[in-house]
Amino acid sequence: MMPKFATNLGMLFTELPFERRFAAAARNGFKATELLFPYDHAPRDIAKWLADSGLQNRGLNLWPGDFAAGERGLASLPGRERDFCAAVTRALEYAEATKTPTLHAMAGLVAPTGDRATHRAVYIENLRFAARELAKTGRTLLIEPINPRDIPGYFLNTQADAHAIVGEVAEANLKVQMDFYHAQIVEGDLAIKFRKHFNNIGHVQIAGVPDRHEPDEGEVEYGYLLRLLDEMGYAGWVGCEYRPRAGTEAGLGWMRRMSEAESR
Numbered sequence: 001m002m003p004k005f006a007t008n009l010g011m012l013f014t015e016l017p018f019e020r021r022f023a024a025a026a027r028n029g030f031k032a033t034e035l036l037f038p039y040d041h042a043p044r045d046i047a048k049w050l051a052d053s054g055l056q057n058r059g060l061n062l063w064p065g066d067f068a069a070g071e072r073g074l075a076s077l078p079g080r081e082r083d084f085c086a087a088v089t090r091a092l093e094y095a096e097a098t099k100t101p102t103l104h105a106m107a108g109l110v111a112p113t114g115d116r117a118t119h120r121a122v123y124i125e126n127l128r129f130a131a132r133e134l135a136k137t138g139r140t141l142l143i144e145p146i147n148p149r150d151i152p153g154y155f156l157n158t159q160a161d162a163h164a165i166v167g168e169v170a171e172a173n174l175k176v177q178m179d180f181y182h183a184q185i186v187e188g189d190l191a192i193k194f195r196k197h198f199n200n201i202g203h204v205q206i207a208g209v210p211d212r213h214e215p216d217e218g219e220v221e222y223g224y225l226l227r228l229l230d231e232m233g234y235a236g237w238v239g240c241e242y243r244p245r246a247g248t249e250a251g252l253g254w255m256r257r258m259s260e261a262e263s264r
Contacts (some may be wrong), residue, residue, distance in 0.1 A: 008241040010036025019043040022053040035060040043097030059102040063087040073106025076123035076155045104142040107155040131171035144177035174203025184209045207242035216254035
């Protein structure tokens with residue numbers, strides 16, 4: 001059985017205004033969405049667009065700070081703890097309105113002269129706080145290693161580091177979001193790492209490597225990896241977080257082809 005695909009509306013269907021992306025996703029066969037940063041829209045509006053299209057939302061990111069100014073998350077930033085706590089509260093408002101079960105806290109950047117040990121200590125405490133807040137409503141907190149080519153200076157880059165942090169935080173609802181695109185660029189060995197860390201992986205995302213286009217080109221064999229997810233009993237959704245080569249709808253043939261190959 002092929003895994004269930006969720007479309008990331010921050011990267012797919014961007015040819016359309018945000019409010020029209022939901023209907024377009026449903027029309028193209030998606031049953032679920034992910035939201036990058038939904039904070040330019042009221043929670044009730046997003047909830048309505050989801051309901052009108054018959055979609056469920058599976059995840060959203062906490063506010064990452066001033067994205068336009070280069071910020072890429074707050075969770076590990078010394079001196080920004082109050083901003084992070086406010087971001088958790090705000091994200092939970094959106095999660096409640098949209099019935100979203102998982103929230104991703106971006107770690108943020110470390111300056112070349114920054115003290116990684118200090119960042120790590122802040123990260124641990126902030127994640128512990130956020131996980132406990134999310135646990136009150138039965139939600140899961142995610143952290144994600146991101147490759148330093150796409151985001152130079154990002155604090156968290158490897159699967160091993162992410163899972164070590166999960167162990168140190170020691171909250172049952174903290175999991176790792178394994179994006180195969182980022183993992184391949186940083187370290188490869190995807191199948192072995194997925195098997196090794198399976199119990200603490202809370203969500204999976206895909207994109208072609210190296211150009212982050214559709215997952216039907218490049219150096220990663222997604223047919224194999226998606227079959228592995230089935231074999232391992234992965235019951236979650238697979239987030240489609242890629243940049244379409246030539247328009248979202250024109251590039252969705254990969255889903256049909258993978259589904260047809262699975263049914264044979």
